[in-house]
Each structure stands twice: as C-alpha cells, then as structure tokens.
Amino acid sequence: MHLSRLKLRDFRNYVRLDAEFGPGCHVLLGNNAQGKTNILEAVYLLATLRSFRGCGGAQMIRQGAKGYFVGGSVVGQGVSEIKAYWSPRERKLSLNERPIRRLADYFGVLRAVVFCSEDLALVKGPAQGRRRFLDLLLAQTVPGYLTLLMRYAKALRSRNALLKQALIDLVELDGFTLELVQAGEALIAARREFVPALAPRVQSAFRRIAAESDALSLHYQPGVAGDFAVTLSQSRTRERALKTTVVGPHRDDLTLLVNDRAAAPFTSEGQKRTLAIALKLAQAEHLADVHGTPPLLLIDDVMGELDARRRAAFVPLLQHSFRAGGQVFMTCTEENWPRQLGCELQRWKVEQGHLARGAE
Ligand SMILES: Nc1ncnc2c1ncn2[C@@H]1O[C@H](COP(=O)(O)OP(=O)(O)OP(=O)(O)O)[C@@H](O)[C@H]1O
C-alpha cells in the first residue's frame, strides 16, 4: 500500500501542494517551522480523519482561509481516491467520488502509523490516549469494532445528556442503558481478548531497545469491575449526583508496568520514550501481520532524538516495509540516517510551505 498522490489546499502553511510519491522511503528535509510535520499530519489525517497532534479541524485551516482540503490517491488493491474538505460550516468526505456516510466504510483504505513526540503521552498522559491507541488498532484490524465503538459513544452521549436533565424520563434512560450495556460488553470482550495478544509484540519490541534488565508487562484494566449491567445499576445514586455515567469501558485503561511498577511515575524519560516507541512498533507489526501489507510509516523527527540502539530497532521494521513495497515518510532537519537502512532514500526539501524534490 502506498500514497501515490497528495493534494493540499489551504492546509496549515500550504496554500497549495500537489505531489507524487512512489513506494519506498521519502525523507522530508528542512529547517524548523517550514512545514515538514504538516505533511505527515495531512497523510495521517487521510488515514484516520484525525490529527496526531490532537487538535481539531479549525487549527488546520490555513490562517485567513475558509476551509482546508486534503486529497490523496492510495495504491493498494486498485487505486482509491480520497477527498476531505473541512470548514466550520461544512465537512465533505468522499471515496472514489462517492460521499462517505458511514465511517466504517472508509476506514482501512489507508493505514498509517505515526512516530512523533506526542507518543510520549501514551506513557505519561491520561488513560484516554491509551484507550485511543487500543481503539485505533482494533478498528484497523477487527471488522465491526468501529461500528461498535460509535454505537457505544452515541448511547453514552444520549445517556449523559439525559442524566443532566432535572426530570429524568426513566423509560428513556432504560433504553439508553440497554444499548450502552450491549455495545459496552462487546467492547470490553474485544479489548480483553486483544491486549494479551498485543502484549508479546510490545514486550519483544521493548526488549530490543530497552536496557536488558528492564521487564515490561501490559494489562487490560477495565473501567467496570464485574458485570457491566449490574455495576451500572449499582452506580445509580452516584451517576445521578454527578450527572454522568460513571462506570463503563469509556473508563478503561491499559496498564503499563516496568519491573512490576507503574511506568508513568517510576521510569526515566528515556525509558518512557522507549516504551512509547515499543507500543508504536508493535502497532505497525501487528497491522502488517493482520493485513499482509505494511502500513505507511510516518516518522516525525524521531531519529534525531534517539541513540544508536533505539534507532537500530527501527531497521527491521523499515526493511520489512521496503521489501514488501511499503512506504515511509520521515522528517528531519538534517540527514542523520543510519547507514544500515539499506534502501534508496528519496529526498525532498521543505521550505516555507513548499515541497520540492531534493538532490538524489
Ligand atoms: N493553521 C495554520 N495556518 C498557517 N500556518 C500554520 C498553521 N498552522 C501551523 N502553521 C505554520 O506551519 C509551520 C510549522 O509547520 P511544521 O510543524 O510542519 O514545521 P516543521 O517543518 O515540522 O518544523 P520543526 O522542524 O520545528 O518540527 C509554522 O511556521 C506555523 O506557523
């Protein structure tokens, strides 16, 4: 799978960009604040309809413009044309000129894994980031998961809106509760099955890059102890007082332990970074295994920050990607690539919102 064409209009600092890319490894070189990460952000947006910087649509519109457009051609089994337009008033998403109404019909056209400084929040930050990591990977690999997740989110929104009212219609509440429990139990089951399957991959990536004495373990930590329906009914008084649903898989977490202690408070910055990279390496390897083709790898400035050992951990993944006809985009301010990459680099120069082919 690769992105053969990228078209941007009024996206971040790009007035317009039309670029064509082959498979292989593309290096985006440029000084700070020129628009390197913005390109990775646009590619990731095509894959997931989200920014990996955690910001909303409005921030991605070029200052002074009304809306942004990001389009791309994806070569996989056939060619898919994706077009996404976003403005505060209007959102349009199409696949091969057909409007997309159900997100589940769109997901999977382009699969990408990003390595960026924000990954550190997977270890340091709140549970939400780890839930998103799990949900994205499950949505990218388990048919029906995204639909389930959206059903749960909708039931949760409706139920919480109802709990905020002064007079609560109990029949309506029962209806939302039933839907919440049905979708929620299926989510819990999927996550409970998935985490132990993912754990060995993360552990193996971690072993390759961490100090030898460090041992990592990962556990699914459900936001419901016991039966969801029962726990929910037991929480009635508390949820009335707080006016929100207080138990459920929207409170799930993924526990990360290094040497049997919680990773966030007890590890060094370097260990946290190693763990974050291990999670992402595992994500990329899992996607490649399940689908038989490697995902796009978007590597933002990461290499500059890593020591030789951790850089070397990327090499098997990159080489597998090259052999399988995959595609990699990486940004850097100066070329600091390990020689052992063993692939031809296609160099691009990024300068003030313009992309140009660089010297071979
Ligand atoms: N909505 C926007 N409209 C116009 N310009 C924007 C917008 N959002 C960001 N920018 C500009 O984009 C530039 C930053 O782009 P980007 O983050 O891609 O830089 P970079 O090349 O990755 O730099 P670094 O090496 O520092 O990471 C900045 O000049 C910033 O002002």
Ligand SMILES: [Mg+2]
């Ligand atoms: Mg950047």
